[in-house]
Amino acid sequence: MSTDFKPVSSSKVSISELMLPSHTNFSGKIHGGYILQLLDQIAFASASKFSGNYCVTASVDTVNFLKPIEVGELVTMKASVNYVGRSSMIVGIRVEAENIQTGVIKHCNSSYFTMVAKDKEGKSVQVPGLILSNLEEVRRFRKAIKHIEVRKEVEEHEKLANINSIEDLASLEKYNVLLEIS
Secondary structure (H helix, E strand, C coil): CCCCEEEHHHHCEEEEEECCHHHECCCCCECHHHHHHHHHHHHHHHHHHHHCCEEEEEEEEEEEECCCCCCCEEEEEEEEEEEECCCEEEEEEEEEEEECCCCCEEEEEEEEEEEEEECCCCCECCCCEEECCCHHHHHHHHHHHHHHHHHHHHHHHHHHCCCCCHHHHHHHHHCCCCCCCC
16 A cells, blocks of 8 residues: 555646647548547656656557547547556546637547556556545546456456357357358
């Protein structure tokens, strides 16, 4: 257990960037891969700012693309640490896009990145504990705990599942899949 604690506010980072034609995919919308790159950068900044260490991305747990982002919109990403373990942190990121001509803002993406703090030799290091200062921070912390529990349940289920059984293979008939196993 950490004896050093920092408030969520010490991890808050925001970035804004104007979306250019060079950021588009083949349908003329902003490419999801470009947004993922920005998400990884802000997750790194938030986790490093909070922990005081270099941080690496351990996993991207959730990326929900809710609405497309258009060329010419101003994208703002807001990140903060929602949960801390021993050396890991879950960084929550909200992505909004603003039509700079009308001022209309839309929520485009919510993402959760698990980041791990590293020392100069690349070994995982302990991060400060998290001070929760309001009920919204408590809600985000509890949501992260639930997400971790669900992920562990899925991993345990996968270990126990017998994917080679006749029953398991037969259960796939209700899906849009054709088995051609030799």
